[in-house]
Amino acid sequence: MEDPLDAPQDDGRPLRRGWTTGACATAATKAAYTALLTGSFPDPVQITLPRGEQPAFALAMEEQGVDYARAGVIKDAGDDPDVTHGALVMSRVRLLPPGTGVVFRAGEGVGTVTLPGLPLPPGEPAINPMPREMMRAAIAEVAAAEGATGDAEVEISIRDGAALALKTWNPRLGIVGGLSVLGTTGVVVPYSCSAWIHSIHRGVDVARAAGYPHIGASVGATSETALKRLYGLPDTAIIDMGDFAGGLLKYLRSHPVPKLTIAGGFAKMSKLAAGALDLHSGRSQVDLAALARLAEERGAGRDVVAGIAAAPTGLAALRLGHEVGLGDAVAERAREAAKTALRGSEVAIEVLAIDREGNIVGRAG
Structure with a gap:
């Protein structure tokens, strides 16, 4: 494919953007539909993304049968650690009678929705609304150029998609048999973690x-x-939010649940207590001075306070402040920060601080 856009620099090194699964499926679909009408595959094939970019994709496979054409594109996620990077995304297209419209099918490696709450109803292939719109637009463009009706069956498949899906949230979201075809802009921004945050939102939707x-x-x-x-x-009632407390709490402002329990390591919860909504070690740090002040407020002696301020890790600070209930104090402050992030949304919040052995060392709410 042609040169992806460069992302903003990270530590002085430019990071390469990539393309979503939906963009790859659209390119494969356009190539296959064109071959079905003209007898030849455009290679590379150019598509138009929702924001107007027009990337071109090289074809990794071409196949034409009696009543179908199939094309494939290798997904390039750029420098993002995307589980689907390098996957072969394929589209098999057949013509349908006039007036049928565009019908989507899940081929091998693409999942099927089985639970309510997702943008698609149960029984539908896990091809999200925006990729569907992109594929419809690509088919309409080719149909207009070739004098066709634009009625077609589109079957998307992803090589090894069922195995790759086990590394994603799909089983927990009730998407069985493979991956989802995702993407709202067509572009993968390195380390934006948009797929993870998307999964957090869909997890809330399924639970609701x-x-x-x-x-x-x-x-x-x-x-x-x-x-x-x-x-x-149950699994479907637990959201794997990772470091993205903000991604969860901001979504709950407009999609509330009756009660939420946030559980995380003591150090992560101390970051939330300090107001950080991104708990990744590269984007927020444990504030030992704040922990020392909390311990002092709870009656810790001067030596303990000084030890916490100079502690090498959050857990070391916890051990020093255990006698004065530092874990509970952090959980309470984290709960207050979470409530602030919810901006008045009617969600009852509980926070659990956990040590490395899985013991609850702080609890509030």
Whole structure:
């Protein structure tokens, strides 16, 4: 494909942007539909993205049968650590009778929706609304140029998609059999983590549609285990928010649930307590001076306060402040920060601070 746009520099090195699965599926669809009408595949094939960019994609495969054409594109996610980077995205297109419209099918490696709450109803292939619109527009463009009706069946498949889907949220979201075809702009911005935040939002949607009165949000596997042990929540009621507390809390402003329990390591919760909504180590740090002040407020002696301020890690600070309930103090401040981020949304908040062994060392709400 032609040169992707460069992302803003990170540590002085320009990061390459890439293309979403939806953009790749659109390029493959346009190539296959063109071949079906003209007998030849455009290679490279150029598409128009929602914001007007016009990237061109090289074809990795071409196949033409009696009543179908199929094309494939290798996904290039740029410098983003995308699980689908390098995957072969294929589109098999057949003509349909006039007036049928464009019909989408899930081929091998593309999942099917089974739970309510997602942008698509149960039974539909997991090809999101924007990629569908992009493919319809590409078919309409070719149909207008070739004097065709634009009625077609589009079957999207992704090589090894079922195995790759096990590394994503899809099983928890009730998307079975493979990956989702995603993308709202067609462009992958390196380390924007848009796919993760998208999954957080869809996880909330599924939990709301299921009517759960209580959902959990975990920073990682240890805190998720602690949540399950404490409340017995099903997988579909637990959001793997990772470091993206803000991505979850901002979405809950307009998509509230009755009760939310946030669980994470003590150090991560201390960052939330300080007001950080991105808990990644590269974007927020444990404020040891703030922890020392919290301990002092709870009656810690001068030596303990000084030790916390000079502690090498958050957990070391926790051990020093254990006797004065530093864990509970951090959980309470984190709960206040979460409530502030919700901006009045009617969500009852609880916060659990967890140690590395999975024990609850702080609790509020």
